[in-house]
Amino acid sequence: MxxxxxxxxxxxxxxxxxxxxxxxxxxxxxLIEGHVLTYLASYSPTPIGDLVRIFGIKxxxxxxxxxxxxxxxxxxxxxNREDRRSFQIHISDEGRELAERLNxxxxxxxxxxxxxxxxxxxxxxxxxxxAVEEITRVRLRAE
Numbered sequence: 001m002x003x004x005x006x007x008x009x010x011x012x013x014x015x016x017x018x019x020x021x022x023x024x025x026x027x028x029x030x031l032i033e034g035h036v037l038t039y040l041a042s043y044s045p046t047p048i049g050d051l052v053r054i055f056g057i058k059x060x061x062x063x064x065x066x067x068x069x070x071x072x073x074x075x076x077x078x079x080n081r082e083d084r085r086s087f088q089i090h091i092s093d094e095g096r097e098l099a100e101r102l103n104x105x106x107x108x109x110x111x112x113x114x115x116x117x118x119x120x121x122x123x124x125x126x127x128x129x130x131a132v133e134e135i136t137r138v139r140l141r142a143e
Contacts, residue, residue, distance in 0.1 A: 023105045027098055034102045040091040041099035047080055048087045054140045
């Protein structure tokens, strides 16, 4: 029996990733780096531990990525005032500009997808996503 929800969700996730890889490559960052920058554009500064949890990347891999983005001038890290053993990650003006360019790509993709769906289909999609959240009880980010 085929998985009715998880296989299509995984497939859609991969299709979106492959689509976005071309756009992020053009801007000089990887897909995950672009994702981190768009996240930071909304939630900067953010403790590095929160980013590791949200993105599901090993701490060592994440640290290497932060090093690259910091060297490129897209973000900076500072000692976390609440926990001096960790860092807060801040997006730079250049990083915010790049994130805004990426967000325009994301909004365009969303508009194209939404344009093919009825209000009822969108409501069904939201219901599926709410069920996933309710059943998994996984909160990746504090509200």
